[in-house]
Amino acid sequence: MRTTTGWQATGPTVLRRASLERRDLRPDDIAVQVDYCGVCHTDLHALHTYDQHTKAPLVPGHEFTGVVTATGAMVTTFSVGDRVAVGNIVDSCGVCTMCEAGQENFCHSFPTLTYGGTDRQDGTTTLGGYSREYVVRNTFAYPLPGGLDPAAAAPLMCAGVTVWEPLRSLGVGPGSRVAVAGLGGLGHLAVKMAVALGATTTVISRTQDKLDDARKLGAPDLIDSTDPQQMATARDTFDVLIDTIPAPHNLAPYLKLVTMDGTLSLLGYLGPLTVEATDLLIGRKKLSSAGSGGRTATAEMLQFCADNGIAADIEVLPSSQVDTALDRLQRNDVRYRFVLDMSDLD
Ligand SMILES: [Zn+2]
Ligand SMILES: [Zn+2]
Numbered sequence: 001m002r003t004t005t006g007w008q009a010t011g012p013t014v015l016r017r018a019s020l021e022r023r024d025l026r027p028d029d030i031a032v033q034v035d036y037c038g039v040c041h042t043d044l045h046a047l048h049t050y051d052q053h054t055k056a057p058l059v060p061g062h063e064f065t066g067v068v069t070a071t072g073a074m075v076t077t078f079s080v081g082d083r084v085a086v087g088n089i090v091d092s093c094g095v096c097t098m099c100e101a102g103q104e105n106f107c108h109s110f111p112t113l114t115y116g117g118t119d120r121q122d123g124t125t126t127l128g129g130y131s132r133e134y135v136v137r138n139t140f141a142y143p144l145p146g147g148l149d150p151a152a153a154a155p156l157m158c159a160g161v162t163v164w165e166p167l168r169s170l171g172v173g174p175g176s177r178v179a180v181a182g183l184g185g186l187g188h189l190a191v192k193m194a195v196a197l198g199a200t201t202t203v204i205s206r207t208q209d210k211l212d213d214a215r216k217l218g219a220p221d222l223i224d225s226t227d228p229q230q231m232a233t234a235r236d237t238f239d240v241l242i243d244t245i246p247a248p249h250n251l252a253p254y255l256k257l258v259t260m261d262g263t264l265s266l267l268g269y270l271g272p273l274t275v276e277a278t279d280l281l282i283g284r285k286k287l288s289s290a291g292s293g294g295r296t297a298t299a300e301m302l303q304f305c306a307d308n309g310i311a312a313d314i315e316v317l318p319s320s321q322v323d324t325a326l327d328r329l330q331r332n333d334v335r336y337r338f339v340l341d342m343s344d345l346d
Helices: 041-048 150-157 159-169 185-196 208-216 228-233 277-281 295-308 319-330
Strands: 002-011 014-022 029-038 064-071 083-086 089-091 133-137 177-181 200-205 221-224 238-243 258-266 286-289 314-318 337-341
Touching (some): 002 133, 014 133, 029 150, 064 133, 083 150, 150 159, 150 295, 150 314, 150 337, 159 185, 159 238, 159 295, 185 200, 185 295, 200 208, 208 221, 221 228, 314 319
Parallel strands (some): 177 200, 200 221, 258 286, 314 337
Antiparallel strands (some): 002 014, 029 064, 029 133
16 A cells, blocks of 8 residues: 555545545556645535544545646656546546547546545545545546646546537537626636637626626626616527536526527536426526546647636635635635645655
């Protein structure tokens, strides 16, 4: 076993610095020194629901970048010293129709999650990127393209790919009319990517200062969702509406903004919801969702971001301030993603 240091849950929302074990490298593994790890809403949720009486340890963190420090005997695609990025899945069955289609994120036997997952070979619980080292199957690590800042690129690996897959699969490109509802970790990256893809991009928010921010992100058009007049004027306007609002909300006002045969892609809130079928019927509108990304799309997304100078807007904190990051994320007090600097774990 290899030993490293990380931030482990000892109870709901309580993290303490702890010594962690990583597996010895398998032939297809690489060891990664984690330099930067983003703080995702999923981490917050995992901590809130963590039961310290369960046997499974919890170390959050599933969007990180770092440097390869060792490679398994069969690894040919990475060398020691390479910069890499790792996202929220670290393995899949490799043989089901989803895996064969390059959608490992939808693996029929469920992909292995970066933390809180079960390793497919030894059955141990995976421990996440709030740590100084991670050991990962090389096919689920991605070369970090040159030109991407390693800290600002970390959130691309969860928030970024989560908005990239629907934008691409829904055919967003030059001439598309895209709306992004909710401007947080997901939303701000959706705006940057949609603009770079050539879409006319509109931000929908109920918060005036976020509307002001949207202009800086390149969205020329804004809709204040609390203004009935603005919402009425935008009826049947958007080919794609990316809905990143993280809380339960009525979809009807947003479906009205989608054009005929257009799609509302629900990415922020993934719980039960009620939809009036007539809100889909009128205009043959489609309701869709997506989450995470397959290996092919993840690699494409990183290259697209490098080519277009896209990365997350971040606030970097030393990992010892992880509690502050989680507390402020809980209060939506971040523009737009916290990233932990893991070097203080040495
Ligand atoms: Zn995440
Ligand atoms: Zn599979």
